[in-house]
Amino acid sequence: MDPAVMEEIAKKMESFEATMGHIEGVPLLGSTCDAWDSIYNFQARGDDILIATYPKAGTTWMQEIVDLILQEGDAQKGRRAPTYIKVPFIDMVPPKPMPSGVELAQTMKSPRVLKTHLPINLLPPSFWEKNVKVVYFARNAKDCMVSYYYFQKINKVLPDPGTWENYFSAFLSGHVPWGIWFDHVIGWWKAMDKHQILFIFYEDMIEDPMREIRKVMKFLGKDLSDGVLENIKYHTSFQAMKENPMTNNSTIPNFVLDQTISPFMRKGTVGDWKTHFSVAQNIIFDEEYKKKMEGSGLNFRTEL
Numbered sequence: 001m002d003p004a005v006m007e008e009i010a011k012k013m014e015s016f017e018a019t020m021g022h023i024e025g026v027p028l029l030g031s032t033c034d035a036w037d038s039i040y041n042f043q044a045r046g047d048d049i050l051i052a053t054y055p056k057a058g059t060t061w062m063q064e065i066v067d068l069i070l071q072e073g074d075a076q077k078g079r080r081a082p083t084y085i086k087v088p089f090i091d092m093v094p095p096k097p098m099p100s101g102v103e104l105a106q107t108m109k110s111p112r113v114l115k116t117h118l119p120i121n122l123l124p125p126s127f128w129e130k131n132v133k134v135v136y137f138a139r140n141a142k143d144c145m146v147s148y149y150y151f152q153k154i155n156k157v158l159p160d161p162g163t164w165e166n167y168f169s170a171f172l173s174g175h176v177p178w179g180i181w182f183d184h185v186i187g188w189w190k191a192m193d194k195h196q197i198l199f200i201f202y203e204d205m206i207e208d209p210m211r212e213i214r215k216v217m218k219f220l221g222k223d224l225s226d227g228v229l230e231n232i233k234y235h236t237s238f239q240a241m242k243e244n245p246m247t248n249n250s251t252i253p254n255f256v257l258d259q260t261i262s263p264f265m266r267k268g269t270v271g272d273w274k275t276h277f278s279v280a281q282n283i284i285f286d287e288e289y290k291k292k293m294e295g296s297g298l299n300f301r302t303e304l
């Protein structure tokens with residue numbers, strides 16, 4: 001690689017490390033680290049439902065699906081609040097006077113739907129003590145990387161991603177908030193034999209939403225008719241969520257999430273990485289993927 005580019009990447013990573021805090025080696029936002037005691041000691045309830053994801057895996061999509069399953073497909077009830085209020089992010093601490101995810105969750109009636117990007121080793125232990133059901137939504141790393149790149153551009157709370165070339169290296173080496181994609185997906189995948197975790201893949205959800213929504217419904221112990229499931233599928237389609245102010249994050253001010261640069265609901269497809277990865281980057285990525293994922297039993301599709 002060009003030495004000038006290497007130097008730029010090194011500088012970028014240094015400044016990234018300076019702006020982030022770390023918990024057990026995982027880069028997290030400074031505000032999350034400052035509030036770590038209250039996050040780690042969060043008290044889960046037995047009937048909570050937790051959605052766990054690596055950033056940009058489709059968290060918002062899954063939370064809408066889970067919420068609409070609990071609301072038995074009633075889209076009006078689904079629109080009662082923006083997603084970030086309806087389904088609090090337990091590891092997120094926005095600037096005051098906005099409430100933290102933990103504070104929001106504490107005011108909610110049961111059953112609560114909560115979400116997290118935390119890797120499994122950092123999850124508050126009360127979730128396991130209470131045997132909470134977890135839906136882990138996983139998306140292939142290449143598309144996550146592209147989506148995260150644009151998100152870091154628009155989200156003013158996160159570090160600037162720099163050039164695509166910088167970002168490619170930063171993502172692969174885990175110099176991004178919430179750390180390394182590989183550790184995240186493998187950690188949650190391996191925990192399935194010990195805990196109540198349903199693993200759903202973004203690519204499968206794109207391919208056949210009815211099939212995948214039904215899996216989520218069964219895991220949550222619900223029994224909804226096909227008509228209700230069709231309605232949930234309709235209201236959680238990319239287009240419907242892009243147009244819905246409760247799900248497209250348009251209620252978040254521009255100085256926090258500048259959607260004039262790129263919309264939150266950007267493309268919602270499988271394989272957008274092909275328009276971003278160079279041939280050389282794809283080779284580097286595939287080698288790293290093979291090394292890290294070998295023997296994990298996990299298999300991601302990067303195209304349909």
Ligand SMILES: Nc1ncnc2c1ncn2[C@@H]1O[C@H](COP(=O)(O)OS(=O)(=O)O)[C@@H](OP(=O)(O)O)[C@H]1O
Pocket residue numbers: 053054055056057058059060061143146147148150151236237238239241264265266267268269272
């Ligand atoms: N309904 C539906 N169908 C298909 N794709 C969808 C849907 N809802 C959200 N998305 C896409 O998911 C990406 C955002 O991921 P997250 O919600 O996990 O983002 S975040 O981590 O909570 O910020 C982001 O992906 P990209 O479009 O590739 O950037 C969203 O467009």
